[in-house]
Amino acid sequence: MVLVIVLILLVIGSVLFHFMSPWYLTPIASNWGMIDDTLTITFIVCGFVFVVVNLFMAYSIYKYRYRKDRRADYEPENQKLEWWLTAFTTVGVIAMLAPGLIVWGKYVDVPEDAMLVEAIGQQWRWTYRYPGADGVFGTVDTRNVSANNPFGLNPDDPNGQDDLLAGGAEVHLPIGGPVKVTLRSKDVLHDFYVPQIRSKMDLVPGMITYFWFTPTKIGEYDVLCAELCGSGHYNMRSRMVIEEEADFQAWLQTQPTFAQLLAGVGGTSGGTPIEQGEQLAKDQGCLACHSLDGGTGVGPTWKGLVGKNETLIDGSSVLVDEAYLKESIVNPNAKVVKGYAPIMPPAQLTDDQLEALMAYLKSASG
Numbered sequence: 117m118v119l120v121i122v123l124i125l126l127v128i129g130s131v132l133f134h135f136m137s138p139w140y141l142t143p144i145a146s147n148w149g150m151i152d153d154t155l156t157i158t159f160i161v162c163g164f165v166f167v168v169v170n171l172f173m174a175y176s177i178y179k180y181r182y183r184k185d186r187r188a189d190y191e192p193e194n195q196k197l198e199w200w201l202t203a204f205t206t207v208g209v210i211a212m213l214a215p216g217l218i219v220w221g222k223y224v225d226v227p228e229d230a231m232l233v234e235a236i237g238q239q240w241r242w243t244y245r246y247p248g249a250d251g252v253f254g255t256v257d258t259r260n261v262s263a264n265n266p267f268g269l270n271p272d273d274p275n276g277q278d279d280l281l282a283g284g285a286e287v288h289l290p291i292g293g294p295v296k297v298t299l300r301s302k303d304v305l306h307d308f309y310v311p312q313i314r315s316k317m318d319l320v321p322g323m324i325t326y327f328w329f330t331p332t333k334i335g336e337y338d339v340l341c342a343e344l345c346g347s348g349h350y351n352m353r354s355r356m357v358i359e360e361e362a363d364f365q366a367w368l369q370t371q372p373t374f375a376q377l378l379a380g381v382g383g384t385s386g387g388t389p390i391e392q393g394e395q396l397a398k399d400q401g402c403l404a405c406h407s408l409d410g411g412t413g414v415g416p417t418w419k420g421l422v423g424k425n426e427t428l429i430d431g432s433s434v435l436v437d438e439a440y441l442k443e444s445i446v447n448p449n450a451k452v453v454k455g456y457a458p459i460m461p462p463a464q465l466t467d468d469q470l471e472a473l474m475a476y477l478k479s480a481s482g
């Protein structure tokens with residue numbers, strides 16, 4: 117009898133939790149309501165089966181409980197019941213799978229007028245590229261990647277000259293029109309995910325993957341990495357800003373083209389070296405692993421770092437001065453501080469950028 121009550125309470129509790137839980141889907145901000153519908157249908161089918169099976173168990177346990185004068189019946193075959201169960205299961209499975217196929221059909225069919233944007237993932241940050249006035253991305257090659265050319269664009273490709281390289285931690289998009297997001301990874305598997313947009317896709321090294329969506333709500337959303345990609349994975353974030361077309365165009369104008377970056381103009385946002393360094397620390401993803409407030413992170417905190425004596429993993433000690441910091445930025449695994457894993461990716465920075473970052477690091481150190 118206890119088991120019967122437990123089963124009934126389990127059913128009531130689960131249904132109540134489902135309808136009263138505050139942890140339901142975050143409000144949608146894209147055209148992919150169909151993805152939510154598919155989820156809801158699967159929920160309904162599974163929920164119905166869960167309730168029916170558990171209540172049937174509770175009923176059977178009560179109705180056929182042990183009695184001295186009662187004996188079990190042996191019924192090896194019941195074709196009628198088997199047909200019913202087969203038919204029910206088939207309908208349930210079709211109801212769960214068919215909507216997914218329809219949504220997938222739309223998901224892989226990108227509208228022809230979709231605007232292009234590229235998101236590049238690397239441990240542990242996101243960067244973005246727009247095709248510029250010609251609407252065509254320049255070709256890329258990993259061998260071209262350098263401090264002046266972080267996206268690896270082919271300098272001889274005319275299509276790439278006007279590509280806009282948003283080095284920063286934000287991707288801006290205009291509301292209302294379809295967007296095709298192409299995805300590249302510089303190192304390992306990542307996954308581009310904005311929960312409010314619903315659609316998402318893996319980044320696979322050596323491949324260009326893509327997905328599309330239409331933003332339907334103005335706002336700022338977190339871009340997350342949804343594929344475990346190393347110890348800084350939890351902090352691999354940036355912002356997606358959905359805005360009116362005019363605001364988007366105004367922002368786009370402030371982003372440097374590839375030609376400008378090659379010529380050495382643009383790319384630095386002006387301001388004092390400390391301000392430039394602060395922007396770099398955000399753009400380069402340094403702050404994903406290094407805290408500014410003394411908190412523990414994947415790497416040592418920057419607070420009070422300069423002038424400290426650190427013990428290295430080989431037991432020797434080192435004074436944290438400018439030379440050591442510069443070496444550690446460019447060649448992070450040369451002298452790793454004890455207690456930390458040798459996992460920091462080398463930063464590719466121009467000399468000016470390195471100086472700006474040093475200026476900021478010193479001011480952050482205090």
Ligand SMILES: [Cu+2]
Pocket residue numbers: 237238240305306307341342343344345349352
């Ligand atoms: Cu990642």
